[in-house]
Amino acid sequence: MTIDPITGGCQCGAVRYRVNGEVSHPHICHCRMCQKAAGNYFMPLANAQNGEFIVTRGEIAWFASSDFTRRGFCRDCGTPLVFETVGAPHLNITLGSLDHPASVRPDHQYGIEAMMPWFGELNELPGKDTEDDPYQDGASTAEIAATNHQHPDRETEFWPPEGR
Numbered sequence: 001m002t003i004d005p006i007t008g009g010c011q012c013g014a015v016r017y018r019v020n021g022e023v024s025h026p027h028i029c030h031c032r033m034c035q036k037a038a039g040n041y042f043m044p045l046a047n048a049q050n051g052e053f054i055v056t057r058g059e060i061a062w063f064a065s066s067d068f069t070r071r072g073f074c075r076d077c078g079t080p081l082v083f084e085t086v087g088a089p090h091l092n093i094t095l096g097s098l099d100h101p102a103s104v105r106p107d108h109q110y111g112i113e114a115m116m117p118w119f120g121e122l123n124e125l126p127g128k129d130t131e132d133d134p135y136q137d138g139a140s141t142a143e144i145a146a147t148n149h150q151h152p153d154r155e156t157e158f159w160p161p162e163g164r
């Protein structure tokens with residue numbers, strides 16, 4: 001049985017990566033720094049060993065969020081990609097940037113002191129599919145899909161495609 005390598009990248013496709021191995025310690029972090037860095041209520045992360053994390057396209061840009069940690073992102077589109085502690089044998093990859101994010105399931109949480117007080121209630125909110133809400137600020141989901149510049153959830157030989 002062949003196991004597909006774990007791949008991912010940013011939204012625009014300028015930065016792509018591969019993990020030549022498994023990821024470990026999948027978790028979500030609610031700490032205030034991860035909230036800010038993600039622009040979200042939490043950051044989903046898992047460890048990849050330094051030697052097994054390979055940038056296959058482009059270059060990661062960095063912001064040192066403290067003297068001990070730095071956060072890597074795409075300079076072109078802003079997607080958060082990795083988080084690392086200086087000197088650690090591993091870095092953390094953002095699980096939302098994986099090509100197949102549902103393949104890694106978080107099994108613990110960090111930073112729960114900053115967790116949104118209503119975080120546990122989010123799944124009870126009313127919801128619907130993207131297609132069931134056909135207009136978003138005046139553009140239809142079909143129009144948006146027809147002009148989608150997001151990199152697909154797979155490896156590509158060339159990107160962006162000709163004429164884009």
Ligand SMILES: [Zn+2]
Pocket residue numbers: 010011012013014015074075076077078079
């Ligand atoms: Zn990008």
Ligand SMILES: [Zn+2]
Pocket residue numbers: 029030031032033034035043110111
């Ligand atoms: Zn955090």
